[in-house]
């Protein structure tokens with residue numbers, strides 16, 4: 381089995397000054413495009429998810445969380461809930477606004493996306509300021525669920541996102 385950290389360090393690329401000056405963008409597309417990179421990524425994510433205890437449902441945050449969450453949900457045998465950017469979900473919604481490293485946004489879930497007390501695992505590719513994941517946690521708490529934890533591929537510790545998630549178990553597979 382390919383070592384995840386080795387293959388990820390080789391295949392995740394850093395793009396300077398994108399999408400704006402001063403941001404180093406961590407691009408996971410070469411990792412996902414590589415067969416062994418993808419397999420090692422899925423295994424590492426699923427191992428991290430299993431370590432968080434029982435999970436009833438896996439949530440992926442649009443857009444890059446959508447690339448990862450279904451792979452974990454399928455492996456755990458759970459359902460999948462999309463956390464969508466504003467204006468995409470057709471039925472009654474719960475909405476949260478937030479700021480992230482280089483933008484502001486609004487995310488939503490369907491009000492009936494989770495059952496009362498369900499243990500939700502939230503998945504995304506990057507934790508930067510934590511604005512996105514903290515907003516996702518608020519969505520599921522407002523929906524009556526319990527956030528069992530969050531798993532990300534990459535944490536950018538200099539941006540302090542972990543502090544925004546106080547009280548939520550967070551596993552990051554890599555730090556840059």
Ligand SMILES: O=P(O)(O)OC[C@H]1O[C@H](OP(=O)(O)OP(=O)(O)O)[C@H](O)[C@@H]1O
Pocket residue numbers: 441442443444445479480481482485504505506507508509510511512513541
């Ligand atoms: O911790 P934060 O400062 O909130 O930043 C992290 C978020 O930023 C990126 O999403 P983005 O909204 O750029 O969009 P994308 O997934 O649609 O590319 C990334 O995929 C995370 O969701």
Ligand SMILES: Nc1ncnc2[nH]cnc12
Pocket residue numbers: 403404405406407480481482506508509536
């Ligand atoms: N530096 C970064 N690279 C990739 N995705 C991000 N989302 C927020 N900050 C990011």
